[in-house]
Amino acid sequence: MYPIRRLGTLSFLACLLLACQKPSTSLAYISNQGDNSISVIDIKQQKVTNTIAVDHAPVGIAGSAELARLFVTNVDSQNVSVIDTNTNQVIHTIPVNGSPVGIAISPDHKRLYIADWYSNRVLAINPMTYHIINETVVEKAPAGIIVSPDSLRLYIAVRDSNEIAVLNTKDLSTLKRLSVGEHPFGIALTSDGNILFSANVYDNTVSIIDTHDWQQTKVSVGDHPYCVTASQDNKTLYVTNTLDESVSVIDIASKQIVATINVGETPEGINFDANHQRILVSNWGENNVSIIDAKTHKIISTITVGDRPRAFGQFIIAR
Amino acid sequence: MKQFLALIAMAVFSLSAIAHGPTPQKIDNRVIIKAEPAKVWAMVKDYENVQKWLPTVKSVSVEKKGADIVRTIVLKNGIKLKDKIKQVDDANMKIKFEVIEGGPFSNYNPYISVDKGPNAGESEVRFFHRFYRQYPNNPPIPEGQDEASAIKFINDTYVPGNENLKKVLENAK
Known part of the structure; x- marks a missing residue:
């Protein structure tokens, strides 16, 4: 029907349109607890493109591309900064009156959850009306919190109880309390929600938990593991060992450590960027972020950020 | 009585290990020393004789507790500090501790590492301290248990060793 050349032009235009729909890069929002700021890293460009001032001692991060919002827990000022990710401006501050650390947004974008670790509270907040x-x-x-892909369950690492709490998001009732290792802090899920992970700080293990039958396997990792993240294909788990300056790479199916990557001092927050197949690690002791190639496990870039970066939670947003 | 004391000691130990505040603190210093790394490392790793370079120390004793090596440092001001020797890594010239008792801090994990310095025959020593304030709960924080108190204690107790290690090693030539 169409001459070959016309078809070529058409498909070129279609690709162009599709490309506009697809995320072109990912941004990492790194909370710098020592200087009260957020460093915004463009992962494609591998550089800090913005620095946003927030309130006192930012730790936890939760973001939503759909809402164009970033939420940051400021533990020492006992509140949450709300940032418009289109303008990088703080547009609101939500008072918490406690010690907000862990924070997560539901995949349906309807609820923001905040863990108040001294007052032992979990709050459910409307992310647009606050x-x-x-x-x-x-x-x-x-401490660490995460919501299931269907937005129905909230998982919480309950640090001083050595447990994971599973809450029903409808009414915040407790569905389950599950014993894990000592002092669980960071928490993660596979993208299908079938497997849950917790970093158990004091016994140097990671718990790998089936979210259907609650079967659990503990894998020994490095000294003082803090945070965990899974690859997009749900095959690989990455763990920051804060007192070993390393990341343990675990094959989820066999539950074996397949590699150990040396990073900077005191690695804490860790996320997987599906867009570029990169792992980002915030090195608290070094004031930088390591960008690791997920295939080769090599550090391809080290980016200086603010003082004492924590990056606790889901800190990468695809754009 | 002995058992009772041991129980109390255990309770104190576990308390200090359990809870901590939300904001870890950091003191991170580097000193360049005109001495070969092997020579610097030999002095740094000799944790039983830290009084040779840490000027605040009066005496040191070491005991094995199961798999743990626990060191007791008595300071010249009378304060008694206990720390666990977590790792002595000869390959990377790095020694890791966990200070478990004796000062206004919690979850205190310092290390000292030795690297090659900028010039031949020089070393760079890194003194890295990660810790939390002593008071584990929400404000109001009792006097002497806040972040500033922990930082001051570490600055007064350990940091004078940085320059003194340099002095001792450079004068030993």
Whole structure:
């Protein structure tokens, strides 16, 4: 029907349109607890493109591309900064009156969850109106939190109880308390929600948990593991060992360590960037971020950020 | 009585290990020393004789507790510090500690590492301290248990060793 050349032009235009729909890069938002700021890293360009001032001692990060919002827990000022990711401006501050650390947004973008670790509370907030919809008590010291892909369950690493709490997001009722290793802090899920991971700081293990039958395997990692993240294909788990300056790479199916990557001092926050197949690690002791190639496990770039970067939570947003 | 004391000691130990505040603190210093790394490392790794270069120390004793090596340092001001020797890594010339008792801090994990310096025959020593304030709960923080108190204690107790290690090694030539 069309001459070959016309078809070529058409498909070229279609690709161009499609490309506009697809994320072109990913941004990493690194919370710098020592200087009260967020460093914005463009992962494609491998550089800091912006620095956003927030309130006192930012730790936890949760972001949503759909809402164009970033939420940051400022533990020492006891509040949450709301940032418009289109303008990089702080547009609101949500008071928490406690010690907000862990924070997560539901995949349906309807709820923001905040863990208040000294007051043992978990808050459910409307991310656009900032109204507190519900709150519950989760003892003791709720730290890392994450929501299931269907937005129905909230998983909480309950640090001082050595447990994972599973909450029903409808009413914040407790579905399950599961014993893990000592002092679970960071928490992660596979993208299909079938496997849950916790970094157990004091016994130097990671728990790998089936979210259907709650079967659990513990894998020994390095000294003081803090945070965990899974690759997009759900095959590989990455763990930061804060007192070993390394990242353990675990094959999820066989539950074996397949590599150890040396990074900077005191690695804490870790996320997987599916766009570029990169792993980002914030090195608290070194004030930088390592960008690691997921295939070769080599550090391809080290980016200087602010003082004492934590990057606790889901800190990468695809754009 | 002995058992009772041991129980108390255990309770104190586990308390200090359990809870900590939300904001870790960092003191990270580097000193260039005009001495070969092997020579510097030999002095740094000799944790039983830290009084040779840490000027605040009066005496040191070391005991094995199961798999742990626990060192007791008595300071010249009378304060008694206990730390665990976590790792002595000869390949990377790095010694890691966990200070478990004796000062206004919690979860205190320092290390000292030795690297090649900028010039031949020189070393770079890194003194890295990661710790939390002593008070594990929400404000109000009792006097003497805040971040500033922990930082001051470490600055007063350990940091004078940085320059003194340099002095001792450079004068030993």
